[in-house]
Amino acid sequence: MLIKIMDERLESGQRSGESGERGSETREAQGPAAHASRASHPASRLGRQVARYTSMYAALWKNSVTREMTFKTNFLLWILVELLWFALQLSFIGVLYLQTDHIGTWTKWQVVLLVGASHFIQQLFQAFFLLNCTNLSELVRSGKLDFLLLLPVNSRFVVSFRQVDLGAYVNAASAAGVMVYAARQLHLVPSPMQTLGFLVLSVAGIAIHYSLMFLLASISFWTVRAQGIVWGYYNLFNIARLPDEAFHGLFKALFTFAIPMLLVSNVPARLLADKLSSPKPVLLLLLMSVVCFCVSEWGWRVSLRRYTSASA
Amino acid sequence: MVVFFGEEGKIAGVGCVRKYWHVVNIGMQSNLTYRFNFLARTVFGLIPLIAILSVWRTIYGGKNPGSKVGTYTLAEMISYYLLITLVDALTAVNEDDWQIAADIKDGNISQFLLKPIDYLCYRLCLFFSGRLTYVAVAAAPLAIFILCLRRYFVLPPDWAAFGWFVVSIVLTAMLQFFSSFAMAMLAFWVLEVSTFIFILFAFEYIASGHLFPLDILPHGLQQALYYTPFPYQLYFPVSIYMGKARPADLVHGLMLQVFWVLAAYALARFAWNRGIKRYSAVGG
Numbered sequence: 229m230l231i232k233i234m235d236e237r238l239e240s241g242q243r244s245g246e247s248g249e250r251g252s253e254t255r256e257a258q259g260p261a262a263h264a265s266r267a268s269h270p271a272s273r274l275g276r277q278v279a280r281y282t283s284m285y286a287a288l289w290k291n292s293v294t295r296e297m298t299f300k301t302n303f304l305l306w307i308l309v310e311l312l313w314f315a316l317q318l319s320f321i322g323v324l325y326l327q328t329d330h331i332g333t334w335t336k337w338q339v340v341l342l343v344g345a346s347h348f349i350q351q352l353f354q355a356f357f358l359l360n361c362t363n364l365s366e367l368v369r370s371g372k373l374d375f376l377l378l379l380p381v382n383s384r385f386v387v388s389f390r391q392v393d394l395g396a397y398v399n400a401a402s403a404a405g406v407m408v409y410a411a412r413q414l415h416l417v418p419s420p421m422q423t424l425g426f427l428v429l430s431v432a433g434i435a436i437h438y439s440l441m442f443l444l445a446s447i448s449f450w451t452v453r454a455q456g457i458v459w460g461y462y463n464l465f466n467i468a469r470l471p472d473e474a475f476h477g478l479f480k481a482l483f484t485f486a487i488p489m490l491l492v493s494n495v496p497a498r499l500l501a502d503k504l505s506s507p508k509p510v511l512l513l514l515l516m517s518v519v520c521f522c523v524s525e526w527g528w529r530v531s532l533r534r535y536t537s538a539s540a
Numbered sequence: 541m542v543v544f545f546g547e548e549g550k551i552a553g554v555g556c557v558r559k560y561w562h563v564v565n566i567g568m569q570s571n572l573t574y575r576f577n578f579l580a581r582t583v584f585g586l587i588p589l590i591a592i593l594s595v596w597r598t599i600y601g602g603k604n605p606g607s608k609v610g611t612y613t614l615a616e617m618i619s620y621y622l623l624i625t626l627v628d629a630l631t632a633v634n635e636d637d638w639q640i641a642a643d644i645k646d647g648n649i650s651q652f653l654l655k656p657i658d659y660l661c662y663r664l665c666l667f668f669s670g671r672l673t674y675v676a677v678a679a680a681p682l683a684i685f686i687l688c689l690r691r692y693f694v695l696p697p698d699w700a701a702f703g704w705f706v707v708s709i710v711l712t713a714m715l716q717f718f719s720s721f722a723m724a725m726l727a728f729w730v731l732e733v734s735t736f737i738f739i740l741f742a743f744e745y746i747a748s749g750h751l752f753p754l755d756i757l758p759h760g761l762q763q764a765l766y767y768t769p770f771p772y773q774l775y776f777p778v779s780i781y782m783g784k785a786r787p788a789d790l791v792h793g794l795m796l797q798v799f800w801v802l803a804a805y806a807l808a809r810f811a812w813n814r815g816i817k818r819y820s821a822v823g824g
Contacts, residue, residue: 474591
């Protein structure tokens with residue numbers, strides 16, 4: 229069923245892809261002068277590329293807004309679903325802290341801050357990438373990927389950014405609200421540097437979620453029904469919101485150095501809660517985000533070579 | 541004459557069993573195509589389980605040795621989660637509700653209205669075959685996992701508890717199926733049922749004991765929960781196995797569970813009958 233909805237969303241996404249293409253054609257036709265300057269100044273060429281991709285993303289945004297507004301009730305109901313699940317996670321923490329007053333050195337409101345941070349990062353990941361990652365296997369199965377590969381843009385860009393999940397922004401805001409509340413309970417007043425650092429680390433966290441999920445989605449080039457695998461990643465979100473001190477040994481090593489789930493939201497939350505004893509985890513998170521991105525780029529390229537298209 | 545009718549009835553009965561047995565068979569075959577998906581789901585599902593067990597271990601580690609959470613020792617707590625996983629594998633609806641809703645939305649149920657097949661029985665057979673296949677695929681990873689934690693795995697207090705545990709599992713499966721079926725009937729009235737399914741699932745997830753044993757909750761809240769159908773969708777059979785249900789509670793609980801199964805069945809039948817009257821066979 230979920231797949232079905234995504235398929236419907238995909239249909240309209242297709243149209244947005246086409247409009248993106250038209251946009252780039254008009255830009256292409258700006259005349260030989262533009263071409264000449266592009267060839268001569270690499271810096272201005274980069275600027276032009278950035279502008280081009282930004283305007284393309286704006287078009288995709290516009291398309292998503294239009295699409296969501298055609299099913300307003302459904303849009304609102306999905307936000308409600310996410311809020312409910314978020315509340316559920318928080319009540320679980322509430323129940324745990326009925327039985328104890330600390331998990332490792334984490335106190336109740338610190339864990340609430342952590343759950344908030346985790347939800348914030350997860351929702352922003354969802355806003356940008358989730359639908360696109362889960363759609364990839366469907367694109368491969370139906371052969372619709374053909375149309376995206378033919379567009380004169382970076383294929384990974386268009387595959388990764390086609391759809392924007394607007395409801396997720398609302399949910400990210402609710403997560404931010406919970407974090408602010410938890411911070412007040414903890415009498416924390418984060419400095420501007422801390423807030424900025426938190427945002428940078430959040431971006432690194434989103435990059436890790438995105439890279440890993442995209443890598444998993446690329447498996448659909450090998451086995452057509454990869455939804456189970458992509459679904460499986462959802463289970464990993466559950467780890468990201470738990471305090472890192474609960475884990476030891478192999479499990480901790482695996483989810484720090486191979487699949488860095490224990491870094492994604494723990495490190496940003498620790499930064500806000502003044503729980504960092506050394507800058508090492510911060511550097512590790514940043515490093516892992518770069519590594520994950522590079523691995524997923526490699527995986528994408530290898531996988532794409534296997535693409536044979538389904539029917540014509 | 542009487543003999544004749546008797547024979548007729550017998551033949552009809554045999555035919556009926558054979559007909560639905562065929563459905564079970566087909567269901568298993570089609571489910572086996574998703575064996576890799578099932579395996580992935582089981583193995584990935586173990587990761588959050590390990591995580592939650594680690595959290596509990598840390599919580600117990602922060603207390604005095606031998607202390608309890610509610611009435612649970614650490615071993616009992618770990619067993620609780622293992623049993624929840626086991627009962628969940630045996631009884632949870634997989635994609636049945638979404639498939640039923642899709643059948644209604646796409647007009648696929650038209651063919652069942654024309655054939656001498658009862659759609660609810662048909663789906664029940666598919667659910668049964670789905671669980672059989674799922675358990676067959678999930679058995680190996682689950683067994684290995686439980687073996688690894690065997691020193692924490694407690695046994696039921698006596699054979700009677702184990703027997704009632706099995707009975708309660710069957711009732712749990714039926715409750716799960718009928719309530720999902722009833723929920724999917726919404727597809728007759730609204731175009732998009734997945735949000736409703738997720739909303740109900742959220743309540744079920746927390747109130748059925750998926751996340752934590754319900755008897756560590758404050759007493760009043762616990763008592764209130766026992767009058768909702770949710771604990772009977774997962775928590776109740778596990779509490780029987782662990783001997784947490786006293787004999788009086790056991791009888792009372794089983795009766796309530798039977799009540800909820802019947803209620804869910806009645807609701808499913810009622811919604812189906814009402815829905816069919818509205819049904820316009822779009823695309824069918």
